[in-house]
Structures are given as C-alpha cells and as structure tokens.
Amino acid sequence: MKRSILACLAGLLTWIVVVTVINRVLRLSLPNYTAAEHALQFTLSMKWARLLMAIVTSLAAGAVTGWISPSSRWAPLIVGSVVLAMFVPVYIAIWSKFPEWYHLAFLLPIIPAVLMGALLPPRRNKHLNEA
Numbered sequence: 001m002k003r004s005i006l007a008c009l010a011g012l013l014t015w016i017v018v019v020t021v022i023n024r025v026l027r028l029s030l031p032n033y034t035a036a037e038h039a040l041q042f043t044l045s046m047k048w049a050r051l052l053m054a055i056v057t058s059l060a061a062g063a064v065t066g067w068i069s070p071s072s073r074w075a076p077l078i079v080g081s082v083v084l085a086m087f088v089p090v091y092i093a094i095w096s097k098f099p100e101w102y103h104l105a106f107l108l109p110i111i112p113a114v115l116m117g118a119l120l121p122p123r124r125n126k127h128l129n130e131a
Contacts, residue, residue, distance in 0.1 A: 003068065003069045004069045006068055007064075007068035007079075008065065008075050008078050008079055008082075011061040011062065011064050011065030011068075011075070011076070012083070015083055018060045018061070019054075022056065023053065026050070026053065030045070030049065040097050042098075047098075051102070051106055054110065054113075055109060058080065058083065058109070058113035058117060059114070059116060061079055061083070062076050062080070062113065062119075062120070063117040063118065065079050065118055066117065076115050076117070077114075077115065080110055080111035080114030081111060083110050084111055087106070091106065
C-alpha cells in the first residue's frame with residue numbers, strides 16, 4: 001500500500017517536472033510560442049507540439065508509477081485520473097478558445113497514455129533473479 005501511494009505521488013511529480021521541462025523547450029525552440037501561450041493563440045504546429053507534450057508527459061508519469069509499484073494495477077489509473085481531473089475544469093473554462101478536436105485530443109489520451117507508460121518499465125524476471 002505504501003509503495004502504491006509513493007508510486008502515485010512520484011508519478012504526479014514526474015508529470016509536473018516533465019511537462020515543465022518540455023514546455024520550456026517549446027518556449028525556446030518555437031518562435032513566438034511564449035506570446036502565443038499567454039494569449040492562448042497557438043498555431044496548428046504549436047497545438048500539435050502541446051498535444052505531443054501531454055502524451056510524452058503522461059507516458060513518463062506512467063513509467064515512473066509502474067517502475068515504483070509494478071504490481072499495482074490501480075496506481076497508474078489513479079495517476080491518470082488525477083491528471084485528467086486537474087485538467088477538466090481548465091479545459092471547460094477555455095473550451096471556446098480552441099477547437100473541440102484539440103480538447104478531446106488532449107483529454108481523452110491522458111489515462112490510456114499513463115496506463116501504457118506503466119507497461120514500459122522492465123518487469124523483473126523471476127527466472128533471471130534465481131540464476
């Protein structure tokens with residue numbers, strides 16, 4: 001139980017750290033990204049970059065969660081659900097500023113990406129450990 005709680009906290013922290021790092025890279029590498037971010041006036045390529053950032057971040061959060069608590073099926077689901085719950089009110093508030101496809105492309109993959117990320121860490125092989 002403690003391991004699952006630690007895995008959830010680490011997964012959420014990973015989500016925050018990874019999204020922060022990738023967002024800073026976007027600010028440095030895409031011209032006018034910072035201004036677009038403040039005005040919520042993203043170009044199509046910026047929108048796709050942000051969607052990719054969310055997927056990569058969710059995969060990373062799931063990977064850390066799964067690495068810390070590989071036997072927990074609930075920990076990745078909890079991490080994905082918490083991230084989704086944090087963003088639903090934000091996306092409802094900004095719904096009119098972006099096309100529907102963008103909101104759905106951001107929100108719908110969060111939980112599946114975290115769950116897929118949890119499958120990425122290598123599982124310990126009992127037969128190798130016995131040898």
